[in-house]
Amino acid sequence: MPIDITSDRPVFKQIADHYRDEITRGVLRAGAALPSESQMVKTFGVSGGTVRRALDLLRAEGLVVTEHGRGTRVRERGAVVRLASQRLTRANRAAGLGGFAADMRALGLDYKQEVLYLGNVPAPAEVSERLDVSAEAPVFARRRRMWGGGVPMQLADSYYPLDLVEGTPIVEEDAGPGGSYARLEERGHRLASFREELQARMPTEDEKKSLRLLPGVPVVSLIRTAIDTGGRAVEVFVSIVAADKHVFQYDFSAD
Amino acid sequence: MPIDITSDRPVFKQIADHYRDEITRGVLRAGAALPSESQMVKTFGVSGGTVRRALDLLRAEGLVVTEHGRGTRVRERGAVVRLASQRLTRANRAAGLGGFAADMRALGLDYKQEVLYLGNVPAPAEVSERLDVSAEAPVFARRRRMWGGGVPMQLADSYYPLDLVEGTPIVEEDAGPGGSYARLEERGHRLASFREELQARMPTEDEKKSLRLLPGVPVVSLIRTAIDTGGRAVEVFVSIVAADKHVFQYDFSAD
């Protein structure tokens, strides 16, 4: 309500500050409705466009969500899946399900895997750099979208050297029990280690649509390289993860 | 230039699409100037407000940066620091510098640590949950802002149980060679393992200012818990990292 017109802080930012403050202080709790835009126009004595810009800010920060015709509410935070590095240990892999399915089941969420593409593709740069192939060389790709609790959680693309997957169920819709890692080990490529590389950024338009991301939600690009006991990279896994639904956890030795 | 007025896609989004496309296709490279707003008004035949909203979108996506009086340019990506879990192994710690300083030096960036606060504070929830203390119990806090290459890279807060730091240089500005981990080990708390938990989100206003983040840049909240050989949590490290300047890397066994 103050809105200091003499301040050099723009009015729309002051309005955003006001509600940001109420949200972080807990005056407005998750799910609570903000006043309507026309109401704000009256209370603050500004034009509609100015109110709108204030709300644009709060949306971009991920603090509120707006539904056309219904109003603006404080964003509710959903369940967060914890992706621990232990999910990939041999013991857990032997339990049967792939890492993702196990995580979902642990949270009591129903799980679905949607295959988007299966086939050879020229290796993208981030793949050829890690897999032992030359740039643009053909590799086998498994592209899928992973669902948990009825919402898309991540886009997951796996890439394999051709010679490792030919004639295995990895090239099929269902890679079989234990997933593709089990198939690779059966073929004599015992896994020795993983490297995971993470970077957060804002999503592209396509990612936003495909993962049904709200405004103000970043993604984490996770690239996992699986190395066998011979030191060969046998899979590069590239995934785009909805940041508001995941925490990553790594435990490692201090020695 | 098309701008399909009959389309149900809003004009400002179509304009954003147009430039997003040119940027991702490489027609507009990093550092290249976009036309001025008034120029866009002419080319697209729309009002200034509409052009402005299109640019707001691109800024929020982190694709362009605008400087008042100078124009709008395609965002240039700076150097990215790779934070590998190996930076915390005993061998690397023994090398002398704390993890952050070593990372910066490896990139040839000058390094600075700015102490923001030193003293006891009531333990925040994320700290008391991990350190073995009750909620709000006093703990010793070291809050600092880490700089690399002349820009702020991360906000780093370390929290310690009081009995572990009393009378040690950890409570001083300079924690001494090898940093606070070396001091803890000298005191008989040999480090056994670390747990790191990462989550990405959009920054708060304060974080945005303090880290000088451009619009459309997320942060990664990294919480590291250091465990000694007795299984006791001896430090909780809470940091806010500028996502556009960092990649996180973890290597771990498949067994």
Added chain:
DNA sequence: GAGTGGTCTAGACCACGAC
């Protein structure tokens, strides 16, 4: 139909940067 958000205009005035 009443109320809500979503888009767009035309124009005013201010603030910053470079020549």
Added chain:
DNA sequence: TCGTGGTCTAGACCACTCG
């Protein structure tokens, strides 16, 4: 000084939700 972006207004019209 000129061109650039930054803020704000007043009002029009459209689209969605709910009773």
